Amino acid sequence: MEKEKKYTVEKTEEEWRKELSPDEYRVLRQKGTERPHTGEFNLHFENGDYHCKACNAKLFESNHKFESGCGWPSFDQAVEGAIEYIRDTSFGMIRTETVCANCGSHLGHVFNDGPQETTGQRYCINSVSIGFDPSEDS
Secondary structure (H helix, E strand, O other): OOOOOOOOOOOOOOHHHHOOOOHHHHHHHHOOOOOOOOOOOOOOOEEEEEEEEOOOOOOEEHEEEEOOOOOEEEEEOOOEEEEEEEEEEEEHHOOEEEOOOOOOOOOEEEEOOOOOOOOOEEEOHHHHEEEEEEOOOO
16 A cells, blocks of 8 residues: 655645635645636736645746636746646546645646747646735836
């Protein structure tokens, strides 16, 4: 039996349920998704940092956000070491799930169809999984 990974922030599911809204819990802890084009940060382009809604770890910087047309917030790069990558074979597809490396919460998936002039990556992230901290100079 494979040993479960330990994260810096670990809580019981009951603790997560108390701290997160029902939608946040469904996405972050149960690997759900929000409907496309409905998330708060889909078309959000202010300067600042995006962080994990569950543990507040910094995940993305606004200068790596772009409009992909997919209906979810898209980034071409994550903060180094902030994301854990997990092979996802659910729904008959092979994808790469992204989770917060600090607490293990589900964020979304990463694909290789992002801007080729940068990284070629498209981090497709649920708005409900992230929060935003505006930068001082925005």
